[in-house]
Each structure stands twice: as structure tokens, then as C-alpha cells.
Amino acid sequence: MTTPSTPRRVEGISLDPWYNSYADRTAGLSASEVRALFAVASRPEVVSLAGGMPYVSALPQDVLNGSIERVMQEQGPVALQYGGGQGVGILREQILDIMALEGVRGSADDVVITTGSQQALDLVTKLFVNPGDVVLAEAPSYVGALGVFRSYQAEVAHVLMDDEGIIPESLRETIANLRAAGKSIKLLYTIPNFQNPTGVTMSFARRAEVLEIARSNDILVLEDNPYGLLHFGTPAPHAMRSLDDDGVVYLGTFSKTLAPGLRVGWALAPHGIREKLILAAEAAILSPSVFNQLIISEYLNRTDWMAQIETFRETYRVRKEAMISALGEYLPKLSWTDPGGGFFVWLNLPPHLDSKAMLPRAVKELVAYTPGTAFYADGRGGNHIRLSFCYPQPDFIQEGIRRLATVINGELELLNTFAQTGPLHLSQRHNVIAPPPNIG
């Protein structure tokens, strides 16, 4: 080690000598609540209703092995080489067939393949969002998208939803208020099908109305559709992109219908945007993995992939039923969503319960969930919980909900005790009226 002539800056409160060098946008970087749960939830004795991991053990591994072998035998040197920044042409064509199942028509020229659809989210945000620009998102919305928006210093404004999705009046009002405040609104981010975290699906009428509002306000719609094909009997309405080629960037992924470990997703962009999207993708990673793209292409080409999606649908339907039935059995006084597909149920807690504060007690009872606060950019959500039914076996789901009920009922008892004998929340009461000296 060379002896420094000038000592590197040392901050009084930081061990990081580069503390003063970071870009302004790093202020938005913080560990998500979902992330902090990963370590906890992976302990085998904990029933995790927290993550969004697909049940990849349902995949036909021998079939997949066959696809991999053929790629290496027939196209090894191509698979192992750099590729184009937009992604492999044949896979982009096959992606058109997949999107057609949800009513989307487009050109393979306008598809950009990415490292999971998360990267597409990142790139679209990078292309459109200046610091201080507004991104509209459902209340609540996907935690990973909120993280991306923050990382480009966007302001997130939540739009209210009900059991038909985004409420048009709330959207109009939010836009009007933001415009009146002089804000520039760039994107409307939505997950219309089996939404993360609520499980809600936007009705067809709402899709058309939301698009119309976005169009008349020059707001680009970012339609994220990871779960659309994973319905439990009734297909979701056609994608919003099927109604508007120029106003919607559509995001898809193989993470839920095949395997997230391959990290292959895509964006179908309006034609005018796609060239910039490709350039941004190239700057970020040069090219997505050709190896992984060819494996998926081969899998789609040679196997009955729709049958596999049917298997996933049935797997998740059974798990969803197990969760809904357990909720009815163990928490009959609460309310929750009953999704028609996807991975998630949104649970409403009784008044005064705080899902974030309750989490350590839940983990002690060996069940994990994601507190509702993770899905809001503004601190809301404390009275909600996202429950995932995608990964655990049905009997574990039932046991998990039983444990959760124990925790919730314990909290309620505590609450009732305080309600009878004194302040509801000591700390809250403390802020209003100073407690008598014998309590303090």
C-alpha cells in the first residue's frame, strides 16, 4: 500500500470515504422491506408468504435439459458469443406469438429483450424521467418498480384503485392536482392483470378509460404484465397495449411462465421509442445473454409450452384456494382480495394494527409476509399485508395462515387490553397528552 500524501476524507458519522462523492440520485436508494425479509424467510422452519418466487419445481426439467443440450450441440459458439443489443431475432418473433394470446399485435422490430422485465422498467424510466418528474402508479404498486422510480429521482403519485383496478376519477383528479402544482407527469405505471400486490384485475372498460385519460394528457402508459397468462379459469381482458400501439410500452417476462433464473424479459415499445430503448439497453449491458435466449427459443419451439402454463395455472389455483379457505377458517372477521390469477392476496387488517410493527412477532411465530407499507411510496399501507401463495405447498400455506391468525389475534387481545385499561397506543397518546407521572 502506497502511503497517501493527503489522507482521504473521513466523515465523522460515516465509514465511507466516498460519502461526499455520490450522485444526488443515490438518496433514493434504500433497502426494500421485501429485501430485508429474504434472509429471514429462507430459514426452512419459517413458512414464507412473503416472496414472489414462482414454483419452478413444477417445470419439466428433462425437457428443459433437452433444450439446453440442443442449443449447445447445434449453436454452441453462437450461444456463447456476444449478441445484438436488441436480442435474438427468432426469440423476438416467438414473443409475438405469446403476446398474441393477450390480444397484443406488434412487430418483432419493436421488441427489446432485457435482463428480466425489471431491466426494461429501469431502461424506460431512464429514458423518460428527469429528477422531479412524476410517475403515476396504482395504490399500492410493485415494490421493485417503486425502487426503480426512486433511483431516477422520480416522484411517485399513487392513484386509487378498487376491485376493477384504477379508479378513473382518482386518476383525473391526481393528474389535475399535479398539473396545477406545475409538475411534469411522464409515466403511468400499471399492472392490469392479477396485480402485485393486490391480485386485482382491471376491467376492460377501465382499461379503455384509463388509456383515454393518459392519451389526452400525453402520459405514456407502462403496462407491466408478468402474470397475465397465469389465470385460474377466466382469462384477463386483453392487454392495454392491444388498444393503443403508440401510447403503451408493454413489459413481459419469462420469469413466471418459465424460470426467473434465466433472467429474460422484454419490452414491446411504440415504434418511435424502440431505437432509444435499444441504445439504452446497449449502454447498460451490451447485449442480453444469447445462451439464455436460445434456450428459451428452443424450449418454445420444441415443447408444448402452453401445457406447462396450464400446469402452473392449476398449481397456483390450488394454492390460492388453500389460502382463501384458510383465511376463511382462521381469520373469518377480516377481509381480503380473491384474485383470478397470479401470485398474491391482499389482506386488510383490523383497525389500529400495524403490519410492519407486527412482522417481528410473526417471524417469531415462524410465518413471514410483506407489510403493505412496502408497496407505497408515501408511508401508507400499514394496515395491509401482501400474502403470496405462489411458492409454498398448500398444507404449508394453511399452516402459515394459522400462525398468522395467532399473531393477529394476539395483537388484537393486546389492543383490547389497552383499550379497556388505558391509551390505545401508548406512544400515540403520548404525543397528544402528557401521561401522568406514575405511567411515564
Added chain:
Amino acid sequence: MTTPSTPRRVEGISLDPWYNSYADRTAGLSASEVRALFAVASRPEVVSLAGGMPYVSALPQDVLNGSIERVMQEQGPVALQYGGGQGVGILREQILDIMALEGVRGSADDVVITTGSQQALDLVTKLFVNPGDVVLAEAPSYVGALGVFRSYQAEVAHVLMDDEGIIPESLRETIANLRAAGKSIKLLYTIPNFQNPTGVTMSFARRAEVLEIARSNDILVLEDNPYGLLHFGTPAPHAMRSLDDDGVVYLGTFSKTLAPGLRVGWALAPHGIREKLILAAEAAILSPSVFNQLIISEYLNRTDWMAQIETFRETYRVRKEAMISALGEYLPKLSWTDPGGGFFVWLNLPPHLDSKAMLPRAVKELVAYTPGTAFYADGRGGNHIRLSFCYPQPDFIQEGIRRLATVINGELELLNTFAQTGPLHLSQRHNVIAPPPNIG
């Protein structure tokens, strides 16, 4: 298609209705000259000395197939699932062994695995660069890094180099001038080993001196080392990171020692930085491909990967010799670098030749190269050419240089003709004195 109530904005000169919506940073997005060459260079009759594609056909495909099979057999469901944002722990440990070959010691905790080292470049820039901040880079430097810096609105200031790498006086002077102009200098980007595009290796004394200058000016060094292990007999000096744990972010990759199609690279960050780097990586892609990471881990674990690197060294050494010998034979009056490793030779053209303008003529003669202008942020480099010897077989390299000599000699003849009979460059002369009517 719903009929829009308000027509979407239409620009007079743009077919893109979102023309006015893009973020300011998109002004820096433009297709690189290397990218434009891809289509041309891939025609089989063209000898491409343009790209930087490793010769993956030299890989033992059966061995690689074995690694893939074992991963799927023994860890299939793990490989196909989401992973941690920082990357797989065992691979991070193995990466320490690889870096140790170049003198770097660190903790697996401080390694972040990325989608190729390109993504690490992107993330580090995102963490540190505000619009208008300066990134210092060698003159010339890697085109893909310049693209990343532009995409975050950095100003790139080039620092002169000679055959020992960055010239310390030039670095001091550049820093002083930028500081005097009130600029904030965030990063010094350097490729110390077998540099892209010049092939130059920074001497050990220079490494220490450059680090000392960076340290005393609070500038973080971004050390990019894709080619370090691919030397032709004499190893490069120890990495700069081996001299300074807190002042250097070190970037490595499996793209050149194994296969770029897997898209696995990494950053070894100072401890204070790595947490932010992980958060930025998670925001961008959630996690790198576990499948690809485990394949590489298995490959490193079960095969004699150093022997494979030896094979690559010998392959590239023979090709480099072929190129240098052909240059001596066909272009004896020119000068070029003679790299001790890596993929590239930097050719100096005779005065008044323009490598960018000459390229179409070269392609017509069925040889492709990268004009030197691609490697500067400021338009310099027109008098230089980057020649890659990594991909074509030696006899193709020789034929490529022969064709290039034909082009260069043709240009020189043209130049001499004009030098004897009239203006050197018609267009240039045109700007000074109007030509007589019979020439115009």
C-alpha cells in the same frame, strides 16, 4: 382502437409522438460507430478486424456441457429461481481466487456480480455521476464506457497516454484545469492492461503514481480489467486495486476468459460503496442469472480452467503475431502498437488520412476495422484505426491487413495526385478559397 378525444402531439420533424417527453439524459444516446459496423462486419466475405469478440470456438464444449448438466441435475430448482442481488456466494469466493492471480485481495462480501462488467460500469456511473460531473478517461478509451458516461450526462475529459499508459503530468494538468473551471471530477476510468483500443499496458510505477494523484484529489479510480489474464508470455503488473482497497472499484468479467454469451462480470468495490452498489444492482435487474452463475462456478470447480486460459493466450498470441507480421509486410511505413496481451493493435495512419471517411472504401475491399474516432468523446482519433486480432484465423488476419494496405495505399495515391495538381482536400480547400469554376 379507441378514438382519441385529443390527438397525441405530432412533431413536424419527428415521427415519434413522445419526442417532447424524453429525459434530458437521452441527448447523450447515439449509436456508436462500432455498433453500426456490426451488420457490415458479419457478412462472411468481409474480414472483420472491427469487433472485440473472443474466439469462443476454442472452448472445450464437452467440458462446458458437463458443467451445465451437473448444475441442472444437482441444483436445477435453485439455478432456475431468483437469487440474491449481489450474486451467488460460492462464485464470489471463486472470483477472489481469480483476482488473486493479479495481486488483488478482497472479501467476497465486497464482490457484486453483474450482467457482464458493462453493467458494473453502468451502476458505478449511476452511483457517482451527476449531470455535468467529469469522468477522466484515457485518450483513447473503450467506446462502451464512453457510451455509459454519456448516458448519465457526464463530461468525459481525456488524459494523454504513451507506451507506459497514462502520463502523470497530463493527469495532473487535466485535473488542475478542470478544477480551475469549477468542475466536479468524480471518476478516473482506466484499462491498465492491454488497453482497449491501444493494447498499451500501464507500467507499475505509473500505476502507483496515478493512484497517488487520484487519491490526493479525491477521485475514485474505476479499474476495468477484462484482458489482464490474456498475456502473451509476460504477465501484466499487479492490478491497481492491489495497491489501494479504498480508492479503486475493480471490474472483472468472464466474457474474455470463458464466454460473453453468459453475461457474467463483477465489481470488487471498496467496502463503503458495495451496499449502495448492491441496491443499485437490485433496482436495475433484481438479480443476475443464477443459472449462468452456477454454470461458471461448476466450470471453475471441476475443470482445469487455467489450462483453458493458456489455450486462449496461445491462440491470441499467434493471431497477434500474424497481424504484426502482416503490418510489417504490407504497411512497412506506418507505425502501430505491439501489445503484450489482449485483443487490439492501434494503427497510426499517414497524415491527412481520415479513418472514418475511409471506412466505406475498406468495406468495399472486404475488410472492416473500427475508426479511432469511436474511442474519443471529443472527435479526435480520425488518424487512427483499432485492429482486432481476437476473432479471425491468422490467414484471414493476414488477408485482412493486405486488403487494408490496398485501401490505405489507394488513399495515399489519391492524396499525392491532389498534392501535385491542386488542393489537398477539395472540401477543406473549398472552405478557404472558392475553386475556379471549371473545377466546381
